[in-house]
Amino acid sequence: MTEINLLDRYPRSRRPIAAREASVPRERDVARRFGREYFDGERTQGYGGYRYDGRWVPIAERFRDYYALTGGQRVLDVGCAKGFLMHDLRGVVRDLRVFGLDVSAYALENAMVDVRGSCARGTADILPYADDSFDLVISINTIHNLDLDRCKQALREMSRVSRLHTYVQVDSWLTEEQHENFERWQLTARTYFAPDGWRRVFDEVGYTGDYYWTLTE
Numbered sequence: 364m365t366e367i368n369l370l371d372r373y374p375r376s377r378r379p380i381a382a383r384e385a386s387v388p389r390e391r392d393v394a395r396r397f398g399r400e401y402f403d404g405e406r407t408q409g410y411g412g413y414r415y416d417g418r419w420v421p422i423a424e425r426f427r428d429y430y431a432l433t434g435g436q437r438v439l440d441v442g443c444a445k446g447f448l449m450h451d452l453r454g455v456v457r458d459l460r461v462f463g464l465d466v467s468a469y470a471l472e473n474a475m476v477d478v479r480g481s482c483a484r485g486t487a488d489i490l491p492y493a494d495d496s497f498d499l500v501i502s503i504n505t506i507h508n509l510d511l512d513r514c515k516q517a518l519r520e521m522s523r524v525s526r527l528h529t530y531v532q533v534d535s536w537l538t539e540e541q542h543e544n545f546e547r548w549q550l551t552a553r554t555y556f557a558p559d560g561w562r563r564v565f566d567e568v569g570y571t572g573d574y575y576w577t578l579t580e
């Protein structure tokens with residue numbers, strides 16, 4: 364179990380917190396449906412346009428190198444959205460077998476064409492896969508959208524279906540300013556803690572995989 368930021372090559376951008384803050388209470392229900400508005404609606408409702416632009420390529424390379432991924436291995440992305448990371452993992456590891464799961468029908472209907480057939484609609488806390496099905500199970504910015512009991516179950520499920528590695532990234536904060544920014548910005552998260560709180564949850568459910576935090580700057 365290692366605290367490691369495998370998204371350290373993700374472009375950093377300052378979020379327009381003040382512009383979103385006032386509309387957060389109004390937009391929360393819409394965002395939590397994870398439909399078109401969340402991905403491709405206004406920035407106050409979610410991403411404000413979730414389009415492929417290659418930004419996941421260096422992250423896919425980071426996962427490849429850190430976990431020494433090779434062709435023939437099986438990787439699952441829980442909360443795969445439109446499959447951008449899946450697409451780029453296939454691009455950087457020849458013959459990698461990549462699968463995805465997401466609750467959003469809209470995201471899956473609009474997923475990258477090359478991975479769409481490997482995506483399933485479902486929820487992170489009930490993974491439709493046998494024990495030890497994957498060499499690596501990734502979940503980025505997804506399981507904090509579940510309430511605490513289901514979030515814990517999602518961690519157990521990730522552990523159950525992985526035979527080797529797991530990596531989870533969740534909302535958290537390292538400074539009080541990041542905490543305040545997070546509370547003003549976030550639309551969909553239901554479970555969030557400072558790092559110590561998350562580590563207690565990981566211990567309680569027996570999650571022994573790798574992890575890091577999404578920070579609101």
Ligand SMILES: C[S@@+](CC[C@H](N)C(=O)[O-])C[C@H]1O[C@@H](n2cnc3c(N)ncnc32)[C@H](O)[C@@H]1O
Pocket residue numbers: 397441442443444445464465466467470485486487488502503504505508509
């Ligand atoms: C912030 S987005 C992250 C997407 C992608 N992993 C990324 O980092 O760009 C959260 C994703 O979690 C999905 N999601 C929300 N609740 C979920 C659940 N219970 N099970 C699976 N996916 C879920 C949403 O549809 C959305 O695609």
